[in-house]
Amino acid sequence: MKPEDRDLIVQLCAARSGQQLDPSKDYVIENRLGPVARREGFDSVPDLIQALRTRREDALIWAIVEAMAAGDTSFFRDRLPFEALRTEIAPELVRRRAGQPIRIWSAACATGQEVHSIAMVIDEIGGQFPEARFELFGSDLSERALEKAQSGLYTQFEVQRGLPIRSLIRHFEKVDDAWVVAPRLRQAIRWRRLNLIGDMSRVRGFDLIFCRYVLGAMAPAAQARVTQNLAEALNPGGLVIFGLNETPVGEGLFDPQGASAGVYRLHPEFRAAAA
Numbered sequence: 001m002k003p004e005d006r007d008l009i010v011q012l013c014a015a016r017s018g019q020q021l022d023p024s025k026d027y028v029i030e031n032r033l034g035p036v037a038r039r040e041g042f043d044s045v046p047d048l049i050q051a052l053r054t055r056r057e058d059a060l061i062w063a064i065v066e067a068m069a070a071g072d073t074s075f076f077r078d079r080l081p082f083e084a085l086r087t088e089i090a091p092e093l094v095r096r097r098a099g100q101p102i103r104i105w106s107a108a109c110a111t112g113q114e115v116h117s118i119a120m121v122i123d124e125i126g127g128q129f130p131e132a133r134f135e136l137f138g139s140d141l142s143e144r145a146l147e148k149a150q151s152g153l154y155t156q157f158e159v160q161r162g163l164p165i166r167s168l169i170r171h172f173e174k175v176d177d178a179w180v181v182a183p184r185l186r187q188a189i190r191w192r193r194l195n196l197i198g199d200m201s202r203v204r205g206f207d208l209i210f211c212r213y214v215l216g217a218m219a220p221a222a223q224a225r226v227t228q229n230l231a232e233a234l235n236p237g238g239l240v241i242f243g244l245n246e247t248p249v250g251e252g253l254f255d256p257q258g259a260s261a262g263v264y265r266l267h268p269e270f271r272a273a274a275a
Contacts, residue, residue, distance in 0.1 A: 001026040005049045009033075009064065016065045017141055018197040018222025032067045039063075066142040071213060073110040074161035076117045080261040081210070081241045086121050089239060089263070093207050094132045096237065101133045107196060107211040107230070109138035112149025112181075113158070114210055119185040120171050137206075139194035150191050152181030197222050200229045207235050212262065213243040223249040234266045 009029055013019040021029070030045050037048040040063065052060055076082050093102045104122075106115035115138035122134045140146050159168055159179050172179040194203070196214065209230055215223045227248040230240050240254065242262040248254045254264035 001030055001045070005046065008049065008053070009068065012061060013065050013068050014219055014222075016061065017069055017195060018218045018225065019065075019069055020217065020219040020222075021068065029068070032070065033064060036063050036067045066144065069141050069217075070145065071108075071110060071217065073113045075113045075159070075163040075167075077114065077162060077212070078244055078261075080244070081212070081263070082117055082121055084241075084258055084261040084263060085118065085208075086125055088258070089208060090122070090125055090129070094129045097132075097207065099131060099133075101135050102208075103135045103137065103206045103235075104208045105137040105139065105206045105210070105233070107139055107194070107209055108214045109140050109145075109149055109210075110142070111145050112138060112152065113154075113162075114138075114212070115149070115189055116152065116171075116181050116185060117162075118210065119181075119188055120167055122188075123171065123185060134188075136189045137192070138189050139192045141193070141195055143193055146191055146193055150186070152186045154179050154181075196226045196229060200233060203229070203233045205235055206233050207238050209233065209238070209240045211240055211242060213246070215242065215246050215249065220249070227253060231266055231270055236266065236271060237268070238266045240264050240266075 006023055006026055006029060010021045010023050013021055033045045033048060037043075037045050040048060040060065042048045042051065048064075052064065104118060106118060109115045115136060119136055122136070126132070138146075138149055140149070153175065155178050159172065168179065171182050171185060173182060194200070211226070211230055215226060218226065227250050231253045234240070239257065240248070242248065242264065244262050246262060248264055252267050253270060255267055257263040257265045
């Protein structure tokens, strides 16, 4: 890959989504963009980039940025956050919300394994809290990832990554050689394409946000923007779960609650400070 082509991709991703790509890893860029080139009808990645320079079409730019933003995901990734949700966080939210809807958002949900894992936990503990009403939301930068997430359709390989057999039997249906999430779970989730460094002024009122393994892939300024946006999206006393070993950027926003599971609580003075 030509240095100027690599630099163009790095700059576009930083500007559009806050991604901080390693410019020394040409092979990663080429591997990610190969499928985009084929899908868009180009013979090679260089042809794709040349068309990008010539046309500067917004749809083509976003196809490239979304491909570079794709991350690894699996069901019940890391386990600890989901156990915390089951045993500590959900019971606390039920008590604190006192009959009001409990809104949980999986930000950067990719192809949906995380938000479907959340839905499985909520479904399994629902009998303990018959008065509670949970509202689940999933968002991602990538339209293609969201399409797969909404379909709830996963390969045998995908369900084998982190999904206990009892959860597979309880929450999925077999479809040919694949598995699909049960309708009762899929229909409980609302979906939206969302750029976490964009205008999120209308994204408000959440009690719990999962935003895991996002900050580490971003430039410092983008990390600060995302952390601020997440804080503003929470209700007072709300929680964010970051990836293990990830910490929020910015002072006076969050206090650690369960460092081993990446749980942080919105600082009690945040609203007063932001007003």
